[in-house]
Amino acid sequence: MRTMSPPAPQEGTRVLVVEDDDTIGRHLEAGLRGHGYTTVRSRTGTSALAEARARLQDIVLLDLGLPDTDGIDIARTLRAEFPDVLIVILTARSDEIDVIAGLDAGADDYLVKPFTLTVLLARLRAHLRRRPAAPDAQERPISLGDLTVDTSARRCVLDDQEVQLRPKEFELLAALARHAGAAVSRETLMAQVWDENWFGPTKTLDVTLASLRRRLHQAAAGAPRPLRLPEITTLRGHGYRLEKDCEAE
Numbered sequence: 087m088r089t090m091s092p093p094a095p096q097e098g099t100r101v102l103v104v105e106d107d108d109t110i111g112r113h114l115e116a117g118l119r120g121h122g123y124t125t126v127r128s129r130t131g132t133s134a135l136a137e138a139r140a141r142l143q144d145i146v147l148l149d150l151g152l153p154d155t156d157g158i159d160i161a162r163t164l165r166a167e168f169p170d171v172l173i174v175i176l177t178a179r180s181d182e183i184d185v186i187a188g189l190d191a192g193a194d195d196y197l198v199k200p201f202t203l204t205v206l207l208a209r210l211r212a213h214l215r216r217r218p219a220a221p222d223a224q225e226r227p228i229s230l231g232d233l234t235v236d237t238s239a240r241r242c243v244l245d246d247q248e249v250q251l252r253p254k255e256f257e258l259l260a261a262l263a264r265h266a267g268a269a270v271s272r273e274t275l276m277a278q279v280w281d282e283n284w285f286g287p288t289k290t291l292d293v294t295l296a297s298l299r300r301r302l303h304q305a306a307a308g309a310p311r312p313l314r315l316p317e318i319t320t321l322r323g324h325g326y327r328l329e330k331d332c333e334a335e
């Protein structure tokens with residue numbers, strides 16, 4: 087029955103369940119979904135990293151005993167790439183060395199199997215209460231040359247002048263700026279900007295990118311002095327990269 091109370095903090099919170107044991111994985115997903123979480127599961131470390139890169143996750147439940155890689159390495163990589171994600175390691179290993187290694191690798195918490203769903207949910211609620219409601223709200227503006235992308239204010243500023251962008255153009259720029267200097271695949275951009283896993287033709291991405299480039303160059307051309315505007319490099323067969331270094335034009 088619906089009530090008028092505000093939505094629970096976990097409503098819509100994305101959880102990536104990294105667990106190769108199907109029984110445990112299904113049980114975790116069903117339990118989390120039943121409590122308002124959105125879940126996706128990976129059975130290997132490699133696919134977990136791909137999933138995390140394709141779509142921002144709020145929480146990662148990470149089994150340490152994975153078939154392809156050590157969960158501790160995955161925790162370290164996730165922490166390096168996603169400073170704000172909550173990582174909870176799940177271990178059947180009672181040896182506290184593993185728990186310590188996991189926490190040192192950047193995990194926020196751990197649960198030793200077997201654990202009950204009730205305990206897991208209580209731990210997650212406690213973490214969510216301590217965290218800001220929207221991770222985006224604390225994202226700092228990203229500056230590259232004379233260009234500043236402020237994702238929380240949704241503003242693109244070139245040398246103190248706001249550049250008017252369409253919503254998808256802005257989101258595309260923000261997705262590239264968050265990974266400035268790194269290649270971002272077409273699949274990642276489709277997932278982050280258009281919020282879908284897309285395996286077909288991605289013409290809409292190219293059209294939006296061309297229009298974004300045009301607006302930035304027009305804004306730079308209209309400035310009273312030469313500006314340092316980062317280029318968006320096309321990586322054939324892969325995606326795009328927003329350059330970190332930029333020359334005055």
Ligand code: CA
Nearest residue numbers: 106149151152
């Ligand atoms: Ca396992």
